[in-house]
Amino acid sequence: MNMNFLILIAVFLHIRRIMGEGRHKQSLRSASQHLNSYHNSSDLFFEDLCMNDLERRHKIHCEESTRELQEGRNALLKYFNISDVKSKFYWQNFWQANYEPTWTCPFERRMGRRSDGGKWVCDPHKIFAKKSCIVYSVGSNDRFDFEEAIHDAGNHCEIHTFEIKANNTRVPYFINFHQLEISATTAAENKKSLYTIMDDLNHTDKVIDILKFDADGAEYSIFTPSLFTEISQRRILVRQILIEVHPYPGTTATILKNVRKLFSTFNDNNYAIFHKEPNIILGNHGKLVEFALLKLPDDLKCNSTIERHL
Numbered sequence: 001m002n003m004n005f006l007i008l009i010a011v012f013l014h015i016r017r018i019m020g021e022g023r024h025k026q027s028l029r030s031a032s033q034h035l036n037s038y039h040n041s042s043d044l045f046f047e048d049l050c051m052n053d054l055e056r057r058h059k060i061h062c063e064e065s066t067r068e069l070q071e072g073r074n075a076l077l078k079y080f081n082i083s084d085v086k087s088k089f090y091w092q093n094f095w096q097a098n099y100e101p102t103w104t105c106p107f108e109r110r111m112g113r114r115s116d117g118g119k120w121v122c123d124p125h126k127i128f129a130k131k132s133c134i135v136y137s138v139g140s141n142d143r144f145d146f147e148e149a150i151h152d153a154g155n156h157c158e159i160h161t162f163e164i165k166a167n168n169t170r171v172p173y174f175i176n177f178h179q180l181e182i183s184a185t186t187a188a189e190n191k192k193s194l195y196t197i198m199d200d201l202n203h204t205d206k207v208i209d210i211l212k213f214d215a216d217g218a219e220y221s222i223f224t225p226s227l228f229t230e231i232s233q234r235r236i237l238v239r240q241i242l243i244e245v246h247p248y249p250g251t252t253a254t255i256l257k258n259v260r261k262l263f264s265t266f267n268d269n270n271y272a273i274f275h276k277e278p279n280i281i282l283g284n285h286g287k288l289v290e291f292a293l294l295k296l297p298d299d300l301k302c303n304s305t306i307e308r309h310l
Contacts, residue, residue, distance in 0.1 A: 044126070044129075044130070045123075045126050045239060046297065048126075054300075057103060057104065058300050058302075060102065060103075060104075061102045061103050061272050061296070061300075061302070062302035062303075064100070064102040065102050065267065065272075065302060066302070090252075091247060091287045092278075094247075094256075095278065095289050098259075099263055099273060099276065099291070100273070100276060101272075101273045101274050101275060101276055102272050102273055102274075103272035103273065103274045103294055103296070104274065105122035105123050105274045105275075105294065106123070107123045107124075107125060108120050108121060108122050108123060108124075108274065108275060108292075109121055109123075109124050111124065111146055111149040111150055111153070112145040112146035112148075112149045113143075113145045113146075115281065116279060116281045117143050117145050117146060118145065118146060118149070119146055119212055119242040119290070119292065120242070120274075120275040120277075120290075120292045121210060121240065121242070121292070122240055122274050122275075122292065122294050124153060124154075127154060127157075127209045127210070127239075128153050128154030128156075128157075130209075131156070132156060132157075132158065133154060133156065133157040133158070133207075133209045133210075134157070134158045134160075134203060134206060134207065134208050134209055135147070135150050135157050135158070135159045135160070135208075135209060135210045135211075135212070136160050136162070136194075136208055136210065136211045136212065137159065137160070137161045137162070137212045138161075138162045138182050138211070138212065138213045138214065138215055139162070139163065139212075139213065139214035139215045139216070140161050140162075140163050140167070141163070141214075142167055142168050142169050144161070144171070144172055144175060146212060147159050147161060147172065147174075147175050148172060150210070151172070151174045155174070157209075158176070159174060159175050159176060160175075160176045160178060160197075160201065161175050161176070161177050161178065162178045162180060162182055162197075163177070163178075163179060164179070164180070164181045165179070166179055167179070178197075180192055182194060182197075182215060182218065182222060183218075183221070183222075184221045184222060184224065184226075184227075193227070193230075194222065194227060194231075195227065195230035195231055195234060195236075198231070198234060198236055199234070203236060204234045204235065204236060205234070205235045205236070206236060206237075207236075207237045207239055208236060208237065208238045208239065209239050209240065210239070210240045210242065211238050211240065211241050211242070212242045212243075213241065213242070213243045213244075214243070214244045216246055217246040219243055219245060219246070219262060220258045220261075220262055223241075223243075223262055223265055223266070224265060225265055225268065225269075228265070228268075228269045237295065238295060239294070239295050240292065240293065240294055240295070241266070241271060241291075241292070241293045241295075242290075242291075242292045242293075243290070243291050243292075243293070244279065244288055244289070244290050244291075245259070245262070245288070245289050245290075245291060246287065246288055247259060247287050266293055269295075270295060270296045270297075270298060270300070270301050271293040271294065271295055271296070272293060272294050272296055273291055273292070273293050274292055274293065274294050275290075275291070275292035276289065276290070276291055276292075277289070277290050278290070
């Protein structure tokens with residue numbers, strides 16, 4: 001093979017790489033310029049990100065998300081043996097090896113108690129700068145420190161709290177308290193699906209700025225692909241999901257399957273983990289873990305170009 005031909009091949013590959021990078025940057029530029037079209041410019045969450053910052057965060061998120069999937073496939077062999085399920089260290093090892101944050105929020109802030117009950121929120125100043133905001137809190141257990149922190153920081157927020165049992169303490173005046181059970185469907189009395197609740201509260205075409213969810217294992221039946229399909233059809237954007245994950249009920253194999261299905265659903269709907277912490281107060285040997293996820297614009301979905309570089 002002569003030298004001129006090799007040079008031509010090298011030039012061709014270089015041009016193709018530059019064109020590929022150009023298309024990727026153009027996609028990010030388009031995302032940066034059109035983030036707000038989905039909700040008529042009412043959602044300005046990413047508006048202050050410069051092009052370089054957006055591109056860097058997107059690249060890290062995609063690389064870490066792909067690496068997360070690769071490590072998840074090998075976690076049983078690499079970090080622990082499933083036969084050790086009776087060991088109190090089983091779930092510590094599992095959560096240490098899986099589902100790490102892939103997105104960074106430079107001004108995240110803990111809202112609520114410095115203990116069980118408080119939640120980390122991504123850049124809350126962007127929420128409270130809006131003319132209006134909507135917050136859902138599922139599972140209060142007679143404590144409203146999270147809602148109180150939200151109200152103190154942005155007292156114009158519309159706050160809805162949902163609990164199965166009747167409240168035994170005084171509900172603050174700024175909370176809309178709903179005694180009902182969140183379910184996958186609305187087939188039973190005193191049960192409603194999230195999308196039905198959103199319909200009832202006239203939140204179609206709105207942004208739910210925060211959805212806090214702590215319902216003792218119900219997350220597996222609630223956060224399904226069909227839920228996000230229903231929400232999308234109503235043009236509802238759930239910006240942040242703050243969730244405590246409980247690895248029960250069921251056998252260990254069933255739990256692992258449900259956990260992976262849950263996080264795959266979040267990933268498929270373009271949610272990035274920005275915070276993770278074990279609940280070491282009520283964690284019961286590492287079984288309870290708090291996650292905070294941020295909805296990224298659809299234009300920032302990870303593509304195969306980045307995944308091939310891993």
